[in-house]
Amino acid sequence: MNIFLKELKSHRKSLIFWSIGVFLMVASGMTKYEAYSSSGQSINKLMADMPKSLRAVLGFNDLDLTKASGYYGMLFLYLVLMATIHAVMLGATIIAKEERDKTSEFLFVKPVSRSKVITAKLLVALTNIVIFNLATFVSSIILLGKYSDGEAVNGEIAILMAAMFILQVLFMVIGSAIAAVKKKPKTAASVATGILLLMYMLSIIIDLNEHIKGIRYLTPFKYFEAKNVMYGGGLEVSFVVISLILILSFLVITYVFYKKRDLNV
Amino acid sequence: MNVIEIKNLTKTYGKARGISDVSFNVEQGEIFGFIGPNGAGKSTTIRTLLSLIYPTSGSATIFGKDCIQFAPEIKKEIGYLPSEIFYYDNMKVKDLLKYSASFYKKDCSKRMKELAKMMDLDLNKKIDDLSLGNKKKVGIVQGLLHEPKLIILDEPTSGLDPLMQQKFFELLEEENKKGATILFSSHILSEVQRLCNRVAIIKEGKIVTVEKISTLQENNYKKFKIETNSTLDKDYFQIDGVNKLDVHNNVTSFLFKGNINTVMKKIADIEIANLWIEEPDLEEIFIHYYEKEV
Numbered sequence: 001m002n003i004f005l006k007e008l009k010s011h012r013k014s015l016i017f018w019s020i021g022v023f024l025m026v027a028s029g030m031t032k033y034e035a036y037s038s039s040g041q042s043i044n045k046l047m048a049d050m051p052k053s054l055r056a057v058l059g060f061n062d063l064d065l066t067k068a069s070g071y072y073g074m075l076f077l078y079l080v081l082m083a084t085i086h087a088v089m090l091g092a093t094i095i096a097k098e099e100r101d102k103t104s105e106f107l108f109v110k111p112v113s114r115s116k117v118i119t120a121k122l123l124v125a126l127t128n129i130v131i132f133n134l135a136t137f138v139s140s141i142i143l144l145g146k147y148s149d150g151e152a153v154n155g156e157i158a159i160l161m162a163a164m165f166i167l168q169v170l171f172m173v174i175g176s177a178i179a180a181v182k183k184k185p186k187t188a189a190s191v192a193t194g195i196l197l198l199m200y201m202l203s204i205i206i207d208l209n210e211h212i213k214g215i216r217y218l219t220p221f222k223y224f225e226a227k228n229v230m231y232g233g234g235l236e237v238s239f240v241v242i243s244l245i246l247i248l249s250f251l252v253i254t255y256v257f258y259k260k261r262d263l264n265v
Numbered sequence: 266m267n268v269i270e271i272k273n274l275t276k277t278y279g280k281a282r283g284i285s286d287v288s289f290n291v292e293q294g295e296i297f298g299f300i301g302p303n304g305a306g307k308s309t310t311i312r313t314l315l316s317l318i319y320p321t322s323g324s325a326t327i328f329g330k331d332c333i334q335f336a337p338e339i340k341k342e343i344g345y346l347p348s349e350i351f352y353y354d355n356m357k358v359k360d361l362l363k364y365s366a367s368f369y370k371k372d373c374s375k376r377m378k379e380l381a382k383m384m385d386l387d388l389n390k391k392i393d394d395l396s397l398g399n400k401k402k403v404g405i406v407q408g409l410l411h412e413p414k415l416i417i418l419d420e421p422t423s424g425l426d427p428l429m430q431q432k433f434f435e436l437l438e439e440e441n442k443k444g445a446t447i448l449f450s451s452h453i454l455s456e457v458q459r460l461c462n463r464v465a466i467i468k469e470g471k472i473v474t475v476e477k478i479s480t481l482q483e484n485n486y487k488k489f490k491i492e493t494n495s496t497l498d499k500d501y502f503q504i505d506g507v508n509k510l511d512v513h514n515n516v517t518s519f520l521f522k523g524n525i526n527t528v529m530k531k532i533a534d535i536e537i538a539n540l541w542i543e544e545p546d547l548e549e550i551f552i553h554y555y556e557k558e559v
Binding site for chain 2: 002006102104110112116265
């Protein structure tokens with residue numbers, strides 16, 4: 001419990017900044033929607049004129065951008081990107097920082113097992129992620145509600161947030177697993193972020209090329225896309241199962257490797 | 266009873282040397298010195314004992330329990346002062362010590378104040394703002410806070426001024442009188458000489474000798490310096506028990522351990538101009554252990 005509280009406190013400031021960041025992200029996104037919709041131009045038509053590849057890169061395939069919810073669906077991709085970067089960095093740093101800051105000679109000579117330390121730290125990361133998710137949820141409900149024009153959006157937001165939460169947890173444990181396996185703790189966060197960006201790029205490449213749709217299992221960014229999840233689509237069971245299996249596997253890797261390896265002291 | 270038992274402990278880091286085949290015991294209630302030059306493997310041994318790193322082979326027990334399998338349990342009664350002190354920067358000294366104390370199921374607030382007063386440490390300062398010496402004090406208080414039965418100190422005096430060092434040693438002697446066993450690693454010999462009952466000397470990852478300080482200082486080592494009228498054959502004194510033989514012009518010097526009569530007879534056979542026989546100080550004995558065999 002003491003480790004939990006201490007870690008919670010040390011991540012408080014960064015969590016506040018991230019939460020403000022996500023609020024601003026939603027706000028700026030929806031302000032742009034206001035500009036589009038009030039200009040009277042049909043965005044859909046504008047978008048249809050764009051080359052397909054550009055639409056894929058910008059993330060607005062198959063969404064009705066005239067509706068606030070459709071526009072939000074496009075924005076969701078960026079929210080997910082932000083949330084997962086937060087999660088993967090948090091997962092990696094929270095494990096690696098004892099070695100990075102050389103405090104492992106303090107913490108790990110205390111009468112606690114390494115497993116207990118990891119458990120406390122992962123719970124803190126999870127708490128941070130839940131709060132980040134709630135911050136996004138609340139920001140979205142408030143801001144999207146302003147522009148939705150009577151359209152029922154809260155249900156859509158809720159299901160998108162559920163999808164985002166699964167991805168957050170998945171990337172958090174990817175981060176922690178990398179930090180647990182890697183012997184150089186300083187680079188854990190950057191390696192984890194690098195892997196995340198590679199997966200993101202892979203998801204765009206898949207968007208551009210229908211023939212390689214089969215490899216969409218390799219990148220979590222393809223698991224729950226707004227266009228599939230929204231408007232009654234829901235979360236695809238197979239991808240939920242895959243996510244859970246991956247989360248569990250990365251958890252096991254985190255614990256097993258961190259327990260077995262020499263600490264960097 | 267042995268508080269620490271180390272059996273054939275080996276730790277290799279790839280090609281780099283770690284420690285090999287280290288074995289020694291630390292008995293209940295003693296202050297045990299662990300001496301060696303930088304990079305000899307002192308910290309590696311200590312970190313293995315604390316299961317921060319794991320041995321390649323061999324094992325160690327503390328309080329009769331395996332130091333890896335029972336690590337969390339054993340550590341309830343261990344206080345550790347690492348050679349380099351790093352703490353969570355954004356904390357006040359007081360908060361760090363409270364955090365440290367929270368791991369032990371004891372009320373340490375009174376002792377915290379006592380120790381801080383004794384070591385002249387300001388509890389309300391931020392750790393960031395402390396000098397190296399003051400950080401070391403935080404480490405000392407932190408290590409002794411929960412009144413551990415085994416105190417492990419890795420080069421504890423670096424950064425402390427002589428006055429503080431004095432107080433720190435008094436503190437350790439006090440803890441020792443109360444029953445604490447102390448493992449004290451150092452490369453500074455005078456410290457060891459004053460405090461410790463026994464020492465283990467480690468060199469290049471291997472234990473050279475484990476002896477009582479008193480034995481080390483006993484008269485079985487003599488320092489000879491002989492001045493002759495003519496240049497002496499370089500190997501004239503190359504006999505059993507002679508160490509650090511040095512022939513320079515007409516002056517021959519060496520350390521001798523063994524039956525003094527054999528040397529005296531050799532000396533009697535030659536024409537000498539002058540002769541000095543002295544007790545070597547510990548420093549010289551250690552340097553002899555430190556130096557690589559040619």
